[in-house]
Amino acid sequence: MITLYGVYRSRATRPLWLLHETGTPFTHVPVIQAYRLPDPAAPGAPVHTASPDFLKVNPQGQIPAMQDGDLILTESLAIALYLARRYGGPLGPQDDAEAALMEQWALFAATAVEGPALEILQAPEGAMGEGIVKVAAERLRRPLARLNAHLSGRDWLVGNRFTVADINTAECLRYAQGHAALIAEFPDVKRWIEAAQARPAFRALWAARQAEPG
Structure with missing residues (x-):
């Protein structure tokens, strides 16, 4: 158990x-x-x-x-x-290639997305917070551009189906969703994370x- x-x-x-x-x-x-x-x-x-x-x-x-x-x-x-x-x-890998891709997206989320996304979430109010958000958003644009390009023409990250790769990556990016203007710059990312979060689970x-x- x-x-x-x-x-x-x-x-x-x-x-x-x-x-x-x-x-x-x-x-x-x-x-x-x-x-x-x-x-x-x-x-x-x-x-x-x-x-x-x-x-x-x-x-x-x-x-x-x-x-x-x-x-x-x-x-x-x-x-x-x-x-x-x-x-x-x-939801899990069906072969070694999918396992590697799911691990890759988890590492991508942890190393490229979560840090600056958390900075956006936790930024204080006022000028100092605005400065933190601006820098963090700029750090996120490159990984979000990669994610957006990958999602162009597909619904999910791996294997044409919803998987743990989507869960791990979406949960790291969720911290930055309060910056609506940033997410809107990447329409395929926005479409993907909204679809993931619309799931009953x-x-x-x-x-x-x-x-x-x-």
């Missing part, structure tokens, strides 16, 4: 989306980030990333983490790739996320 540790308001959305897509049974342990709690050491505090029991699972104290039998994984994109290979059916995921405390 799969056990997934992490709340919906975290990078756990990546494997959680995949699990919602597949309907694979799993146990969800909603470990919250310790920094979000007023006093993580208070009696009755929920299980969090600095809790001794969770640190036995991931000594780095980060979510998500996943245990499947004797296997423990502690990186969200790797967890999603593993779940897709083992339980995902058409994503809507169920997002409803669960919205139901969690902020």
Whole structure:
């Protein structure tokens, strides 16, 4: 049985989306980030990333983490790739070439997209924040141009079907969606991410996320 540790308001959305897509049974342990709690050491505090029991699972104290039998994984994109290979059916790779492409898109998302996208999401208000957003948006234009070109004439990233590659990449890019003008510069990217987020599994995921405390 799969056990997934992490709340919906975290990078756990990546494997959680995949699990919602597949309907694979799993146990969800909603470990919250310790920094979000007023006093993580208070009696009755929920299980969090600095809790001794969770640190036995991931000594780095980060979510998500996943245990499947004797296997423990502690990186969200790797967890999603593993779940897709083992339980995902058409969401996972059907041959070695597809496996390589799905790994490539995960690395692309992690190295070229997530950093500047997070800077856009977390930028403070005011002139300083505007400057951060401007620089981050410029850093995103090159990877978004590549993504847009790849999606021209196709609906999904790999194998002409929705896969874990779309989940991992869309979830990294989601952080930048608040910059609507930037996303609009890349119409095929905009079409693709909106189609991904229109899927029932994503809507169920997002409803669960919205139901969690902020």
